[in-house]
Amino acid sequence: MKRVSLKKRFRVKNIFVFVVLVYLGFQMLSLGFLLDLKDVKGVAKYYLENDIKDTQSANVVTSIVVNYRGFDTLGEVTVLFLAATGLGAILSGYRKVKKQKILANTMLQYGSKPLLAIIILFGAYIFIHGHLSPGGGFQGGTVIATGFLLMLLALEGYEIKHGYIKWTESLAGLTFVTVGLFGLFLLGSFLADFLPLGKVGNLFSSGVIPIIYVAVGFKVGSELTGLLDNMMGVVE
């Protein structure tokens, strides 16, 4: 078989791909601008109509992710955990870099520390208010991990204690499963909403959603931080 280079193959196919992409793009535009909520059918219609009654959550996406499809989210968190564990297992054989070649300048070193606090506050805000405003555990956790990435880049010899990360991650995962088991024993189905629902718009409302999303936020944040730390530490 003759080996065709990637660039040449690209040239042959690109007209076809371009036409298909332009068509799909126009489809997406019409979906976004012309979609009427009355056209929504099936299970999506049920979610939109009964979200407030069932979960008292102002954010429909959150109530689908954590309440209606909570078991899927548990699987998603597990996939992320396995990915982080796999990367850690692959990279664990390498020794750590002790010294960086180029030091960050003084402004960056001193300015990044207060910035870490603000970034963590913002991430925590995103996952605590997951049932009220856009965002949730996954987004908030990623924002927190970005803050620790800034510390890893800016400060020389910044070490993240892997013991803390392991404990945070395990406790968060345990909280998720424990909440699910409480629902199983009290109401007869895994992740059933056993707490009082409260009133829509309040911080303490919509049952188990805030607890689970805070747990997911801690779990995702610690996992991604550990993953970045593993990658940064490998010697070249």
Place this chain on the structure above:
Amino acid sequence: MATLVIITVLCVVLMVVAAWFAIRTSDLVSAVIGSSVVSLMASVLFLILHAPDVAMTEAAIGAGLSTFVFLIAIRKTERYEKDEEQ
């Protein structure tokens, strides 16, 4: 409405240009920046399409974290793509 359409078209054009650049360039750091621009513009598009949750995920993971993961990987390996034609 008209402003939204103009912003959408600008975002899409910028995405196509950045994706094209990311494919054609042989400097991998530039390619990573190009793909991060694609993610950033995609997050603006998601916001216009009334999906703020997805927009936040795309901005934090697509434009933020994955860019840095790629950059770290490039720093540990090689920066320039080898020419395949020869």
